[in-house]
Amino acid sequence: MKKSVLRSFGLLGLLLFFPLFLFTFSDPYFIEKSAKAFIEWKLKSETNKKIDSIQLPQSKSIEKFLRHRVNKIRQETEQKLEILKKQLKNDAPKIIVTQLAKMRDLSCKCREKWKERLRSFLIFKIDSLEKARERLADFAQAKYMEIVEKLTLDVRIFLGTNSLIFLFLLLASFLRPKTIDHLFLPALLMLVSTIVCAYFYLFEQNWFYTIIYNNYTGFGYIAYLVIVFAILCDIVFNKAKVTTKVINWLLNAIGTTFSVASC
Structure with missing residues (x-):
C-alpha cells in the first residue's frame, strides 16, 4: 500500500511538471501569454525605476572649479528635471499600454534586437520631453x-528541477524498495511545495511569477529542492543513514514511540 501511494505520487508529480516543461519549448510564447498581468506589472515598476534614476551628469572639472557660479544654474536645472520626470511618469501609463499592444503582437519586428536597444538605454539622457x-x-x-x-528561463528551471526531483523520487522507490518509510519524508516536502505552488498559480498568479522571477526567493526555492535532492541521495546511496536520524528526531520531537531503522 505504501509503495503504491508513494509511486503514484511520484508519477503524478512527474506527469504534472515534465509535460509543462516540454510545452514551454513546443510553444515558446506559452509563459509570456500566461503571465501577461505579471509582465505588465513588472514593466510598469521597471519603467518608474528608470525614470527615477535619471540624473544630471556629474560635474566636470571646469564646473567644479567654478562651483560658486554654476551652482545656482545646476539647482534650477535639477528643478526642471524633476518637473520633466513628473511629466514622464504621468505619460508612462499611456506609453506602456501602447508598447504592450505592439509587443504582444508576436509577428512585430519590434521584438527583434531588443538586447542592443536595451543596452543603449542604460544611460538615459533627457534632451526634451518629446x-x-x-x-x-x-x-x-x-x-x-x-x-x-x-x-521564461526561470519557469523552465522551476519546472525542470521539479521534474527531476519527482523522477528521482519515483526511481528511488524502485531502486530502494526497503526505504519506503524513509522516502515519505522527501515525498511530504515535495507535496507541500506542489500544493503551495498550485495555490499561488491558481489564486495568486502574480505572486507565483514573482517568487520564480525574484532572485532571492527563487534561490531559496532552489535551496529547498537541493535539500530534498540531498535526502533522496542519502536514501539511494547512503542507505538512508542521515535521513533515519532526521526522521527519528522528528518522531521523538512530537512524542511518538514509533521509529524507523536505517537499511
Missing part, C-alpha cells in the same frame, strides 16, 4: 522582452 517620451517607448519595448526572456 525625445524622452520616444526613448521611454523604446526602453519599454526592450525591457518587456528582457522580462519575458528571464521569466
Whole structure:
C-alpha cells in the first residue's frame, strides 16, 4: 500500500511538471501569454525605476572649479528635471499600454534586437520631453522582452528541477524498495511545495511569477529542492543513514514511540 501511494505520487508529480516543461519549448510564447498581468506589472515598476534614476551628469572639472557660479544654474536645472520626470511618469501609463499592444503582437519586428536597444538605454539622457517620451517607448519595448526572456528561463528551471526531483523520487522507490518509510519524508516536502505552488498559480498568479522571477526567493526555492535532492541521495546511496536520524528526531520531537531503522 505504501509503495503504491508513494509511486503514484511520484508519477503524478512527474506527469504534472515534465509535460509543462516540454510545452514551454513546443510553444515558446506559452509563459509570456500566461503571465501577461505579471509582465505588465513588472514593466510598469521597471519603467518608474528608470525614470527615477535619471540624473544630471556629474560635474566636470571646469564646473567644479567654478562651483560658486554654476551652482545656482545646476539647482534650477535639477528643478526642471524633476518637473520633466513628473511629466514622464504621468505619460508612462499611456506609453506602456501602447508598447504592450505592439509587443504582444508576436509577428512585430519590434521584438527583434531588443538586447542592443536595451543596452543603449542604460544611460538615459533627457534632451526634451518629446525625445524622452520616444526613448521611454523604446526602453519599454526592450525591457518587456528582457522580462519575458528571464521569466521564461526561470519557469523552465522551476519546472525542470521539479521534474527531476519527482523522477528521482519515483526511481528511488524502485531502486530502494526497503526505504519506503524513509522516502515519505522527501515525498511530504515535495507535496507541500506542489500544493503551495498550485495555490499561488491558481489564486495568486502574480505572486507565483514573482517568487520564480525574484532572485532571492527563487534561490531559496532552489535551496529547498537541493535539500530534498540531498535526502533522496542519502536514501539511494547512503542507505538512508542521515535521513533515519532526521526522521527519528522528528518522531521523538512530537512524542511518538514509533521509529524507523536505517537499511
